[in-house]
Amino acid sequence: MDGNGEPRDWSVKKSSKLYQIKGWGEPYFRINEHGHVEVRPDPTEDRSIDLYELTKQLTERGLDLPLLIRFPNILQDRLRLLNECFGRAIREYGYDGTYRGVFPVKVNQQRHLVEEIVESGRPWRFGLEAGSKPELLVTLAAMEDEDGFIICNGYKDLAYMETALVAQGFDNTVVVVLERVEELALAFRASEKLGIRPCLGVRAKLSSKGIGRWADSAGDRAKFGLSMSEMVHVVDELEERGMLDCLKLLHFHLGSQVSSIIPVKNAMREAGQIYVELTKMGCEMGFLDVGGGLAVDYDGSKTDFRGSMNYDLQEYAYDVVAGIQEACEKASVKPPTIVSESGRSIAAYQSVLVFDALGVDRVDFEDPQNPSAEDHRILKEFYETWKGIQPKNVQESWHDAQQSLEEARSLFKFGYLGMRELARAEHLFWSCCEKILRSMRRLKYVPEELHAVEELMGAIYYCNFSLFQSAPDIWAMDQLFPFMPIHRLTEEPTVRARLADLTCDSDGIVDHFIDVEEVQHSLDLHAVKDGEEYLLGMFLGGAYQEILGDLHNLFGDTNAVHVRLEDYGYSVANVIKGDSIDEVLRYLQYDPEEMVERVRKQAERALNQGRMTLPQLRTFMLHYEESLRGYTYLKGDA
Numbered sequence: 153m154d155g156n157g158e159p160r161d162w163s164v165k166k167s168s169k170l171y172q173i174k175g176w177g178e179p180y181f182r183i184n185e186h187g188h189v190e191v192r193p194d195p196t197e198d199r200s201i202d203l204y205e206l207t208k209q210l211t212e213r214g215l216d217l218p219l220l221i222r223f224p225n226i227l228q229d230r231l232r233l234l235n236e237c238f239g240r241a242i243r244e245y246g247y248d249g250t251y252r253g254v255f256p257v258k259v260n261q262q263r264h265l266v267e268e269i270v271e272s273g274r275p276w277r278f279g280l281e282a283g284s285k286p287e288l289l290v291t292l293a294a295m296e297d298e299d300g301f302i303i304c305n306g307y308k309d310l311a312y313m314e315t316a317l318v319a320q321g322f323d324n325t326v327v328v329v330l331e332r333v334e335e336l337a338l339a340f341r342a343s344e345k346l347g348i349r350p351c352l353g354v355r356a357k358l359s360s361k362g363i364g365r366w367a368d369s370a371g372d373r374a375k376f377g378l379s380m381s382e383m384v385h386v387v388d389e390l391e392e393r394g395m396l397d398c399l400k401l402l403h404f405h406l407g408s409q410v411s412s413i414i415p416v417k418n419a420m421r422e423a424g425q426i427y428v429e430l431t432k433m434g435c436e437m438g439f440l441d442v443g444g445g446l447a448v449d450y451d452g453s454k455t456d457f458r459g460s461m462n463y464d465l466q467e468y469a470y471d472v473v474a475g476i477q478e479a480c481e482k483a484s485v486k487p488p489t490i491v492s493e494s495g496r497s498i499a500a501y502q503s504v505l506v507f508d509a510l511g512v513d514r515v516d517f518e519d520p521q522n523p524s525a526e527d528h529r530i531l532k533e534f535y536e537t538w539k540g541i542q543p544k545n546v547q548e549s550w551h552d553a554q555q556s557l558e559e560a561r562s563l564f565k566f567g568y569l570g571m572r573e574l575a576r577a578e579h580l581f582w583s584c585c586e587k588i589l590r591s592m593r594r595l596k597y598v599p600e601e602l603h604a605v606e607e608l609m610g611a612i613y614y615c616n617f618s619l620f621q622s623a624p625d626i627w628a629m630d631q632l633f634p635f636m637p638i639h640r641l642t643e644e645p646t647v648r649a650r651l652a653d654l655t656c657d658s659d660g661i662v663d664h665f666i667d668v669e670e671v672q673h674s675l676d677l678h679a680v681k682d683g684e685e686y687l688l689g690m691f692l693g694g695a696y697q698e699i700l701g702d703l704h705n706l707f708g709d710t711n712a713v714h715v716r717l718e719d720y721g722y723s724v725a726n727v728i729k730g731d732s733i734d735e736v737l738r739y740l741q742y743d744p745e746e747m748v749e750r751v752r753k754q755a756e757r758a759l760n761q762g763r764m765t766l767p768q769l770r771t772f773m774l775h776y777e778e779s780l781r782g783y784t785y786l787k788g789d790a
Contacts, residue, residue, distance in 0.1 A: 175452015
C-alpha cells in the first residue's frame with residue numbers, strides 16, 4: 153500500500169529486493185515470472201525447479217508439511233566451488249602444494265548427505281572429519297574407497313585411539329589430532345599395544361581470534377588445543393621416543409561463521425609461523441589444517457555483521473594460500489597440503505524447509521463510534537485523540553493514546569469503569585495505533601519510539617513447524633535465517649508479522665528477520681486467503697539445524713526428500729519419512745501398545761457407566777490409534 157493506503161503496483165523485482173533473495177540466495181535461489189521461488193541446483197546450467205510446484209507435487213505423493221527438501225546438486229556445486237577456488241589460488245600464487253578439504257560430519261550427520269559428499273568429492277579426494285567416537289565409526293564406513301582422508305578430532309579414549317591407528321592400515325590417510333596434551337599418552341599406549349606408528353597432528357591455541365559469537369573457539373581459554381609450551385612438550389616426547397616423523401599435521405580453528413576476513417589473515421600469519429617452527433624442530437609435517445570458520449551470508453548484506461560475511465570464497469582461498477606460502481618461503485620450508493573443514497559453507501545451502509501457515513492472529517478493528525454524552529470522559533478523550541491523528545502529530549498522538557489506555561485500565565481496576573467500557577477503550581487504542589501506523593508511512597523520518605507501534609500492530613502467523621526441531625539456533629543464539637513466502641510474489645505483501653511455531657512455548661516464535669541495514673522484528677507477508685494454502689520457506693538451514701533439533705512438545709523429525717536434477721527434469725531420489733508419534737514415544741521409553749490398552753480400559757469403564765456411547769467409543773479409539781501411527785505435525789486442514 154502507498155502512503156495514502158492505496159494499492160501500489162507490485163512486481164517480482166520488488167519482491168526480490170524486499171526479501172533480499174539476490175543477496176543470500178544467488179546463484180541457487182531466485183523468483184520466477186510466476187511469482188514462485190525457484191531453485192537452480194546446478195548454477196552451471198540454466199535449469200531450475202519451481203519450489204512451489206515441487207512442494208505441491210510432493211504433498212500429492214503423500215508427504216505432509218512441514219517438509220525438508222534437500223538438493224544434492226547444490227551440495228555438489230558447493231564442493232566444486234570450494235575446490236576450484238583453492239585450485240585457482242594455488243595456480244595463481246605458484247604454490248608448491250595441494251589442497252585437500254574435509255567435511256566435518258558434526259555439521260550434518262545425515263547418512264544420505266555424508267554419502268553424497270564422499271561420492272561428489274572423489275574428483276578432489278575430499279575427506280571427512282570426525283569429532284567423536286560415533287562419528288569416527290561413520291567416517292570409516294563411508295570412506296571406503298582407496299586414498300580416502302580422515303581427520304580425527306574431539307575427545308578420545310583408548311578405544312578411539314586404537315580404532316584410528318588400526319584404520320591407518322586401510323587405504324586411507326587417517327590423522328589423529330591431539331586436542332589435549334593428555335592424549336599423547338593414549339597415542340603411545342595404543343602404538344605400543346598394536347605395534348603401529350601413529351599419524352598425529354596437534355591443534356594449536358592461536359592468540360589470533362575470530363569474530364562474533366564463536367570468537368572464543370580460539371585464544372588462550374579455548375576449549376580445545378595446545379598452548380605453545382604444550383606443543384613443545386609433545387615434540388620433546390616424540391623426539392625422546394624417536395617418533396618425530398609421526399607428527400604430520402598442524403590444526404587450528406578460529407570459530408564458526410567468521411564474518412570478517414581480517415581474523416583469517418591474522419590467523420594464517422600465526423599458524424604459518426607455528427608450522428615452520430615445528431618443521432625446524434624436526435617434525436615431518438606435511439599438512440596444515442586451517443579448520444572451519446568459512447562463513448555463510450545469511451542476510452545478503454556482504455558485511456562483517458554476524459549473519460553475513462565481507463568476503464567471498466575466492467578471497468578466502470587466496471588469503472589462506474598466500475599466508476601459508478609467505479611463511480614457508482621466508483623459512484625455505486616445503487609448503488604443506490592445505491586442509492580446511494568448511495562444513496557450514498558446504499552444507500547450508502542444500503536444504504529448504506517448507507511449511508504452511510495454519511492461522512493468523514491480527515489486530516483488525518472498524519473505525520470507532522462517536523461516544524454519547526453519557527459515556528465516560530476517558531472514552532470521549534480517546535475518541536478525540538483518534539479523530540485528530542495526522543502525520544504532523546503522530547508522536548504526540550501516540551503519547552496521548554498510551555496515557556488514555558493506562559488511565560482506562562486503572563479506572564477499571566478501582567471499579568470506576570465497567571468491562572464493556574474498558575473493551576471500548578481498548579478498541580479505541582488499537583484504532584489509534586492503526587491510524588498512527590498509516591500516518592507513519594507518509595513520513596520521511598519516523599521517530600524511533602514509534603517503531604513500537606509497528607510491532608504492536610504486527611500479526612502473528614501460526615505455522616506448521618517446530619522451531620526447536622527445525623531451527624534450534626534461532627532459539628539458542630538468535631541465529632538469522634532467510635524466511636519468505638515461496639509463492640504469490642507478484643502480489644504486494646501487506647501484513648507485517650512474526651512466525652509462531654506449533655509448540656506451546658513462548659520462545660517458539662521467530663521475531664528476528666534478515667535485512668540489509670538492521671535486523672527486522674517482523675516479516676512482510678501476504679494476507680492468508682480463506683480456503684487457500686499459504687506456503688513459506690526457511691532457507692540456508694542445512695548446516696547444524698537438522699542434527700541439533702530436539703523433541704520439544706514431542707514434535708519429531710520432519711518428512712525429508714532428496715530432489716535431484718536430471719536431463720528430463722528432476723527426480724525424487726530419496727524419501728525419508730518423518731517421525732510418527734509412536735516412534736517419538738518409543739524414544740522416551742513409552743510403549744504405544746500398552747498406552748492403547750490403558751486408554752481402552754478407561755473408555756470401556758465410561759461406556760459401562762453410561763458416560764460414553766458405543767459409537768463414541770469406536771470413534772475415540774479409532775482416532776487414538778491412528779494418531780499414534782501418524783505424523784507429529786498437523787494436517788493442512790487442521
